[in-house]
Amino acid sequence: MKDELGLPNLSTRKVKVGGRCIQLSEAGEGPPVLMLHGGGPGASGVSNYTRNIAALARHFRVLVPDMPGYGQSTKGIDRSDPFGDLAGSMAGLLDALRIERTHLIGNSLGGACALRLTLDHPDRAARLVLMGPGGVDTTRSLPTPGLKRLLDYYNGDGPSMDKLTRFIRGDLVYDGTQVDAAVIAERYRSSVDPQVVAAPPLRRPAGWPKFRKLDFTRDPRLQQCDTPTLVLWGTEDKVNRPSGAQSLQKRMRRCDVHLFSETGHWVQWERAAQFNAVTSAFLLEHGAAPARQP
Secondary structure, eight states: OBOTTSOBTOEEEEEEETTEEEEEEEEOOSSEEEEEOOOSTTOOHHHHTTTTHHHHTTTSEEEEEOOTTSTTSOOOOOTTSHHHHHHHHHHHHHHHTTOSOEEEEEETHHHHHHHHHHHHOGGGEEEEEEESOSSSSTTSSSOOHHHHHHHTTTSTTOOOHHHHHHHIIIIIOSOGGGSOHHHHHHHHHHHTOHHHHHSOSSOOOSSGGGGGGGOGGGOGGGGGOOSOEEEEEETTOSSSOTHHHHHHHHHOTTEEEEEETTOOSOHHHHTHHHHHHHHHHHHHOOOOOOOOOO
């Protein structure tokens, strides 16, 4: 049996986490995998991973939440420390599900959340897969035009279909003609939810220097991280610079990197077959080297 998106046996429920309600979709059986979506306007868990859930659910218990501020979850996040707020909420979700340890997959903002959760709670992350994560090399230069458009979506004259179309087709993916108009329309409807408009989860800060405290390459814990990590990045990513892949590999002891040519910010969607294959192989891998002894 499949749902309207063609995803087999996808169940959905609300989970209470502190003062928030988290929308959680779930499929498959096996070791848990928590999949965290990106932070673009109108983003949500299932829509971010429509091309991946079924493939991964063949091997894993796939958990796909709408992160706070997005989809059907409670709106509003702490914009002074968005990565920490989201990571704390996702750790709370694992507590509510009685899951002590899980694999983590994160795209963009979800990648930043997954990495922060790993640094804050290293015993909870079995393996880590990051696709163009936020918070890497944010202090080397001003944010990219794509990230500026993402953060300015609710500024100025407010959200619009034109703004969102330009971001998705011009910044999010390499070949914008591959994104169906229905996908953009659905994201636009989500982006103009009155609760979201009243408290946008991501917005341009008053000054770009505030990004300094959101740069993982300045966190000394990164070099102590022993979690096996796979970094996937599109060479044509216009939101988060692909050079971030090498920055992470340089600092993380057990970090593999795959770069995808003619691919933008949405690796798991644009290169779904390759993503599903390499991610499944990485998460199923046995015999990894033991953690470094203190």
